[in-house]
Amino acid sequence: MTANHTPHPPSERVIDLEAVGRRPSMEADRRAPLLTAGDPLADAVIAELDLYGAKARQALDSGLRKGLAGLDERPPEAVAALLKHVETTPSRVDPLMLHRGDAVSLSVPPLWFGLCVITGALAHTCTSPATARLLIPTDRPMPTVSRRLTETGVWARQAIRPGGLLRGGPGYVATVDARLRHARMRAASLSDRETGIPGLPVGQLDLARTWLGFTLTGFQALTAVGIEITAEEESRLYQYWSYVAHLLGLDESLYKDVADHAGARRLHDLLSTMTAAPDDASRAAAAAMIGAQARATAHAPGAVLSEEQLEDLIRCVLRQSLGITAADRLGIRDVPAATDLMPLISTLNRQARYWQTFSPASARAARRQAAEEPGTASEPIAAVLPLGVALQHAGVQRSGTPAA
Template sequence: MTALLEQVETPPAWVDPLMLHSGDAVSLSITPMWFGLRAITSALTHTYASPATARLLRRTDKPRQTVARRLAESRVWARQTIRPGGLLRGEPGYVTTVGARLRHARLRATALTDWDSGGPALPIGRLDVARTWLGFTLVAHHALAAVGIGTTSEEERHLYRYWSCVAHLLGLDEILYRPVVDHAGACHLRDLLDAMAPAPDGTSRTATAAVIGAHAHATAHAPGAALYEDELRDLIHCLLRRSLGGTAADRLGIPDVAAAAGLMPLNKTLNRQARYWQTFFLATAQTARRQAAEEPGPEPEPIAAVLPLGVALRRRSSTPAA
């Protein structure tokens, strides 16, 4: 524990304190609804594409409930991490990131024990943690770009500088993440990891279906929901296929839903136009980030944690009194 604290409490020389105080300005500019629906779901889907990670669900009797909890925890962690000052020592994003590192260590210890006993599981290593890191950077923002929410070259550089601090807290070796300064570098790292990782298997497909089902169920049963659970599931299927590509989606068992795909070009155009005007002026960009940072904090219950809070609150406030 002493070695751990010495490492995480000694920021590398390249860390910019002003950047930590500002937070992940790129992710904060994303509407909370799309951040939850696209970024988090895509990141977890990418993570569970690794059979080693997906096999962890076999340790539980209720995999869907476990996935729902992980989905909620991931959204809480991501929101705490990107907030201004969230990665400063002792702040929520810092604490939850180091806590995730400790959980990974415990999972590795358990997996090694099972392996020594003849079990099929292998411990999650640095490469799987790197996949998770790419899930919340490259994959999440590729997913957002698929619905018209793109990033500039300058925003990409800022994004990876900020998330390099997250990688440091997670204990990743700098040789894995420091060369990554934009999406092109992240794509190169992803291709290297994919070349060394087994292809998604039945366990990966089961985990992917559980992530999609848990997110659709939580959002459909949240206050102010506008779509039914099956409609949300179709929408998520369509969004994932557009961001992951047809081949990767087929390997994960994500069906092609033609009905939901019909609305995607219009949706993408509207998002692109909204983001253009949102970031056209410095004042509007700062307002958007401040509103995202001031979103009500996620509740401990999974349904509340994955609810796109901003949208639900606006709907309730706009509903005329009876």
């Protein structure tokens, strides 16, 4: 099911592209309306939450956990429409797949899932200047990016867990909550247009870029450290994440034909022709994200690499997963050969991966260990709190402006 994504008025982003000589292809030209398209269902819910307050928030929270049919009284119109949309499971989705969870992502050791997939996804998001400015304010990049890393990591873990995306499950609730936080950010960006934020951040194309971060970019990063998946696993990965895209409110035309990395690369190339080059805000966000991830990993129990070594490792991974040109534009510098741990790490991971997937029993054990990793379901985070509390935790007020 695809919502009608009504574009906002033409944005400065389109003008920016023409000014820097980025001539869109015919396909990009056809997709141009999505440059300023938001998510009408979620955007309407945000307006309704501001209008009706606690009553609408309680109806939404209960509806996400119990289902629309389980509510004692009819919720406000926009809340009902959103619940109907997320509860309408596309016919192509296999219910058994949702019970199993994202078995491909669960086969990745939690350390590497965090360093490669989470970091890669956020770095890919930062390539959009408009979104980088909104997600990671330049006046306080480190505290903000640390929170983003935590929120994104916990959300992803909830989304891939067995049964996590079943109606009312923690990943289902967290994903719809993420969708609404995107809508809240859009509301803030529209009110801030005259203050220098170009275009419509966290719109349809930016959302597609984030989605690619957890499929194409994240798994390219894993390949860089020696964790490769088969063609069959690749297909299962995109089947699962197509349902995540549905819950996130991504326009179906952007992902319905993406069934593997090859299709994802075509979408990635399309987005690249329609996005202005990374700017200082993008580079500041990327640098803060690399530093925050390295610091968190270095201070985690059992860490064996220093913060400096981890920063070098993350830079190596991002340069290979994003591509050298894109990494240079993001200010992700190369690492001297003498400190490059990638060859050794890749060899060790390939050997570990071989034995991990040697038999169905060993593969199941690895997925079970990843799904039961401490902290993935118990940490308090905005994604699983009632929406009113979640928005405060995420750093935005109900008025639609960033909290101080």
